[in-house]
Amino acid sequence: MEQLAYATGTIVAGVFACVAWFWGSNLLLDLIWPPRGPQAGRNITRANLIRPWAFIGPAVLFLGLYLVYPVLNSAARSLMDAGSREFVGLDNYRWLAGDAKFRESIANNMLWLLIVPAASTFLGLIAAQVTDRIRWGNLAKSLIFMPMAISFVGAGVIWKFIYDYRPEGQDQIGLLNAIWVALGHAPQTWLTLPLLNNLFLMAVLIWIQTGFAMVILSAALRGIPEETVEAAILDGANPVQLFFRIKVPQIRGTIAVVWTTITIVVLKVFDIVFVMTNGQWGTQVLANLMYDWMFRGAPDYGRGSAIALVIMALVTPIMIWNIRNARAETR
Amino acid sequence: MSQIAGTKARLVWAVNLAALVLVLLWTIPTFGLLVSSFRDRDQIAATGWWRAAFATEQTGFERAGTAADQLPEGDLFVISGDLTGAGAQVTAWGISSRDPAAFTPGETAELKDGQRLTVAADGAYRLSSPTAFTETRGMRIFLTTAEKPRATLENYARVIGAEGLGRAFLNTMTVTIPATVIPILIAAFAAYALAWMEFPGRALLIAAVVGLLVVPLQLALIPLLKFHNEIGLGKGYMGIWLAHTGFGLPLAIYLLRNYMAGLPREIIESARVDGATEFQIFRRIILPLSFPALASFAIFQFLWVWNDLLVATVFLGNRPDQLVMTGVLRELLGSRGGDWEILAASAFLSIAVPLLVFFALQKYLVRGLLAGSVKGG
Numbered sequence: 001m002e003q004l005a006y007a008t009g010t011i012v013a014g015v016f017a018c019v020a021w022f023w024g025s026n027l028l029l030d031l032i033w034p035p036r037g038p039q040a041g042r043n044i045t046r047a048n049l050i051r052p053w054a055f056i057g058p059a060v061l062f063l064g065l066y067l068v069y070p071v072l073n074s075a076a077r078s079l080m081d082a083g084s085r086e087f088v089g090l091d092n093y094r095w096l097a098g099d100a101k102f103r104e105s106i107a108n109n110m111l112w113l114l115i116v117p118a119a120s121t122f123l124g125l126i127a128a129q130v131t132d133r134i135r136w137g138n139l140a141k142s143l144i145f146m147p148m149a150i151s152f153v154g155a156g157v158i159w160k161f162i163y164d165y166r167p168e169g170q171d172q173i174g175l176l177n178a179i180w181v182a183l184g185h186a187p188q189t190w191l192t193l194p195l196l197n198n199l200f201l202m203a204v205l206i207w208i209q210t211g212f213a214m215v216i217l218s219a220a221l222r223g224i225p226e227e228t229v230e231a232a233i234l235d236g237a238n239p240v241q242l243f244f245r246i247k248v249p250q251i252r253g254t255i256a257v258v259w260t261t262i263t264i265v266v267l268k269v270f271d272i273v274f275v276m277t278n279g280q281w282g283t284q285v286l287a288n289l290m291y292d293w294m295f296r297g298a299p300d301y302g303r304g305s306a307i308a309l310v311i312m313a314l315v316t317p318i319m320i321w322n323i324r325n326a327r328a329e330t331r
Numbered sequence: 332m333s334q335i336a337g338t339k340a341r342l343v344w345a346v347n348l349a350a351l352v353l354v355l356l357w358t359i360p361t362f363g364l365l366v367s368s369f370r371d372r373d374q375i376a377a378t379g380w381w382r383a384a385f386a387t388e389q390t391g392f393e394r395a396g397t398a399a400d401q402l403p404e405g406d407l408f409v410i411s412g413d414l415t416g417a418g419a420q421v422t423a424w425g426i427s428s429r430d431p432a433a434f435t436p437g438e439t440a441e442l443k444d445g446q447r448l449t450v451a452a453d454g455a456y457r458l459s460s461p462t463a464f465t466e467t468r469g470m471r472i473f474l475t476t477a478e479k480p481r482a483t484l485e486n487y488a489r490v491i492g493a494e495g496l497g498r499a500f501l502n503t504m505t506v507t508i509p510a511t512v513i514p515i516l517i518a519a520f521a522a523y524a525l526a527w528m529e530f531p532g533r534a535l536l537i538a539a540v541v542g543l544l545v546v547p548l549q550l551a552l553i554p555l556l557k558f559h560n561e562i563g564l565g566k567g568y569m570g571i572w573l574a575h576t577g578f579g580l581p582l583a584i585y586l587l588r589n590y591m592a593g594l595p596r597e598i599i600e601s602a603r604v605d606g607a608t609e610f611q612i613f614r615r616i617i618l619p620l621s622f623p624a625l626a627s628f629a630i631f632q633f634l635w636v637w638n639d640l641l642v643a644t645v646f647l648g649n650r651p652d653q654l655v656m657t658g659v660l661r662e663l664l665g666s667r668g669g670d671w672e673i674l675a676a677s678a679f680l681s682i683a684v685p686l687l688v689f690f691a692l693q694k695y696l697v698r699g700l701l702a703g704s705v706k707g708g
Contacts, residue, residue, distance in 0.1 A: 003568065007505040010572065011512050018516040026610040035608070051609055052530040059521035059580055060536070065558075066551065066577020067543045073554035123353075130350045133343075140350050142693060144357045149689035150682045151638030153657040157664065157678040158360045161367065161671060173379045173671070175363060207357065212700065219701050239342065264545045271640045275661050290549050295645070301553055308549045319545045326541040327534070 018058070025054035071312065078305035082298070092306035102307070105284045109314075111198055112205075112269060112285065117262040119206045121255060124213020128221055129243060131214070141218070145211035152208070152271030159204045160276055163190040192281045201283055204272050209265065213258045220254035221247060260318045267314050286311050368675035369482040375671045388422070388477050390431060394469035395448075395458055407459045410469075415454030415476055423475040424450045431473030448472070486676035494673060495651055496659055496680050503637060503655040503681075505568060506647070510575035510636045511629055517576065518583030519625065523613050525584065526591040527599055537588070543581040551578070552645045559646070571646040578642070579632045586631075589702055590624035591617055627699025630692050634685050656681035 029051055033043035077084050078092055096102045127144050131137040147155060164174030168186055172178040177187045191197045224247055232246045248255070270287035277283045279292070286307055294304035366380040377389065396410040403409075415421060423432035426440055426448065434440055436452035446460040450472065458470070491497040524530075525537055551574075559570045594617065602612050618625075636642075640657040647653050654662065660677050667673050689696065 003505045004501060006568065007509050010509045010569070014509060014513045015516060018513075018520075022520050023610065026608065030608070048528070048609075049530070052524040052528040052533075055524035055528065055609075055613075056521040056536065058517045059584060062517060062577045062580050063539070063543055066555065066574065067546050067581070069558075070551035070554040071546060074550045077553065126349070127353050130346055130353065133346050134350050137350070140354050142690070143354050145693070145697075146361070146686065146689065147357065148696075149634055149638075149685040150361070151640070151657050151685070153640050153660050153664075154638070154678050154682040157660060157674050158364050160664070161364055161675070162360055164671070171378050173375060175359070175379070175381070178379050178381075207360070210357070215697055215700055268547050268549065270549075271657075274640070275664050287547075287549055291641075294553055304553065305550075308547065311547045312550055315545050315547055319542050322545065323538045323541050327538060 021058065022055065025057075026051070029054065074305045074308050074312075077301050078309045080302050082300040082302050084301045088302065092302045095303065096306055096310070101279075101284055101289060104282060105279075105286045105289045105307075106310075108198055108283065108285050109267065112202060112266045113263060115199070116202050116205050116209065116266045117259045119202075120209040120262050121213050121217075121259050123206065123210045124215075124258065125217050125248070125255070127210060127214040128218035129247075132218055132221060141211075141214065144214055147208045148211050150208070152204075153275050155204050155208055156272055156275040159200075159207075160191075163200060165189045191277055191283075194282050197277065197281055197283050201272055201276055204276070205266065205269060209262050213262065216254060216258050217251065220251040224250050260321065264315060264318060267311055364675045364678055367671055368486055368679045369484070370672065371483050371485065372670070372672045374478070375675075384480055388475060390473070390475045392428075392431070392471045392473045395456060395472055397469050398464040398466050401464045404459070407461060408463050409460075410458040410464060412456060413454050414450065414456055414472060414474060419454060419476045419478050421450060421452050421454055421474055422477050425473040426470070428471075428473065432475050450474075486672045487680065490673055490677045490680065494659065494663065494677060495654070496656065496677055498652060499654050499656045499659040500680070502647075502653065503657075506571055506575075506643065506655055507633060507636045509568075509572045510579070511632045513572065514576045514579040514583050514632060515625060515629060518580055518587055518628070519618065519621070520613070521580075521584050522587030522591055523609075523617055525588045526594075527612075527617070528609065540581050540584050540588075544585060546581075548578060548641060552641075556645060566646060566648045568647070571642060574642055574646050575632075575636050575639075579635070582631065583628050586628050586699060586702055587621060587624050590621055594620055623695060623698055624702065626692070626695040627702065630688060630696050631699060633688060637685055 029047040033047040034040070035044045035047065037043075079087060079089060081088050081091075127141075131140045131144070134140065150158070161173075162175045163177075164172075165177055165187055166172050166174075172181050172187055176190060181187055190200050228246055228250065229242065232242050237246065268287055269285060270291065273279055273283055273285050273288045274291065279285070279288045290304050290307040290311070293300050293307060363380045366383050367375055370380065370383055374383070393414040395414075396412055400412070401408045401410050421436045423435060425431040425433040426442070427433075434450070436450060439447050439449045441447060444460065444462065446458065448456065448458045450456045454474075454476075456472065491500075525533060525540075555574060555577075556566075559565060559573075564570045564573075598616060598620075599612060602616055607615070638657065640661060643655045643658055647655065647658075649658075656677075660674075660681050663670075663674055663677055
């Protein structure tokens with residue numbers, strides 16, 4: 001209770017501080033350069049030079065301190081030793097290149113990158129197309145979209161239950177093993193099967209991201225001009241051709257946006273692996289490996305930061321692509 | 332013509348069926364855990380959750396009373412009692428392990444020396460003998476019982492209290508609400524400046540915001556933790572509020588700026604002509620009109636902060652009373668990996684609020700997603 005009061009107090013104080021800043025700086029500008037009197041024109045121009053910076057000041061401060069500075073700081077730490085005391089040049093990166101766990105993580109991340117965005121986008125596309133054509137489409141959309149609201153940890157529990165294993169002969173309480181046994185096979189500990197277990201972890205993220213893909217692609221599909229579809233039907237296209245040859249090419253841009261957005265999520269994937277296998281049995285990924293080096297046992301900030309920088313490097317092409325797209329739009 | 336109609340009807344069927352399959356695949360995992368959270372430990376371990384609506388069948392044996400329990404009844408000696416608890420139904424019983432289901436309830440078995448045994452469906456038994464019993468150990472009676480399906484709230488009561496989820500709920504609230512409100516305030520002003528004020532460096536700032544959208548949080552953890560320690564903030568709520576504010580700002584500014592830039596130019600310009608100051612325009616015109624965008628960001632940020640594990644693990648402590656719900660859930664997965672009744676109830680408590688928010692405010696969530704992504708065809 002005490003802490004809720006603290007939280008409420010912080011909200012009030014935060015709101016008050018923000019309002020005081022924006023209102024106060026605005027007032028101050030009006031006092032120094034009053035927008036009336038003989039020099040109104042000049043004063044307004046001057047005040048308008050400063051005012052935008054008063055408005056974006058706090059945001060720039062936060063972005064700089066909480067996002068830009070850490071990137072630079074991590075880059076510096078990745079060139080230093082475990083305790084960030086001495087400069088060691090590229091030693092950490094050299095170590096990375098030879099580390100078996102790091103190679104495993106990179107390989108797994110690549111697998112995630114290949115499979116998850118593709119599967120989520122494809123399933124989202126199918127779900128969008130299907131739910132747009134039925135009467136209970138909105139309900140169906142809601143239900144497919146629902147996992148979006150579930151935390152990765154919660155999803156981890158939900159899926160771990162599906163993959164649950166009981167020794168042969170006992171009643172299987174995990175859905176996957178129950179089906180597997182009903183088909184006449186021996187039960188499996190799914191999360192320890194090499195290579196396959198990666199797929200079982202990916203299923204969780206695909207399950208979460210498909211709804212996102214569906215919502216966006218469905219809006220894009222509805223935006224396709226009717227004429228193109230009608231013309232194709234008149235030319236005798238069947239539904240499958242209509243979908244893949246006429247509709248999909250027209251929403252290519254949106255598909256790319258969905259794909260890259262999911263790619264970013266995949267690169268940062270941490271919680272799912274962390275709670276389901278913790279990188280054991282060959283399921284390590286970069287984000288969890290970094291966590292291991294930074295927060296487990298004897299922390300090594302140099303190596304941890306180097307891994308973080310690798311994630312950053314993988315994200316950078318998409319970042320540049322996004323910026324170029326955004327600039328093309330604002331122009 | 333009729334052929335085309337036939338194909339069409341079949342297509343409609345196929346589409347409906349495909350949708351149904353998708354919906355089932357996407358809801359069954361969650362539904363299974365929800366059902367399990369209402370079953371008790373033994374039920375979960377005995378059968379899959381999909382059989383929760385049916386009776387669970389168990390086999391085993393119970394011992395009848397001993398010579399000490401016998402009562403004379405006419406010229407017979409009788410031992411009687413109840414073999415099962417309430418709610419259980421005996422479907423078959425037996426007197427040897429070789430054939431544990433030899434008799435149906437109500438049947439009478441003839442034993443050695445004129446002894447007779449009857450077991451009723453409700454578990455009541457009656458063992459009679461013409462001579463006095465001498466056994467000091469009760470005889471074994473094999474039972475096949477069907478336990479009626481039942482739902483329990485015990486799991487929830489337990490995780491809220493003993494497993495610390497009630498406390499974690501408060502902690503999560505404490506983290507989430509300020510971490511949702513504060514970035515909105517800061518972002519709204521910044522978004523307005525970026526959308527409607529002319530100043531040098533604006534394009535660059537917009538590009539920077541778009542770039543920062545994808546910066547992996549992983550990079551920020553150690554530098555920020557060190558920074559918080561240096562300025563004396565250490566680990567605690569203030570630190571996590573600030574961190575979430577920083578991490579949420581790019582999306583907030585991006586979403587709000589896009590929305591505000593789409594507002595009709597005439598309104599803002601006519602207000603400027605009428606002599607309204609930028610602050611007045613912002614407060615009286617932009618802010619009310621931007622409500623949908625503010626709402627969608629608020630939902631995003633709320634869901635993201637509520638569901639976050641990494642930032643909370645790093646910026647809050649790891650003492651049991653400091654954990655948020657995702658943290659507790661993670662601890663439970665480690666320490667009680669097989670106790671599905673605990674895990675299911677805990678998982679459900681932790682996702683209940685996000686699901687509620689999701690279903691109640693889905694409209695704004697979808698709108699926000701579309702504003703953020705569908706552009707350039």
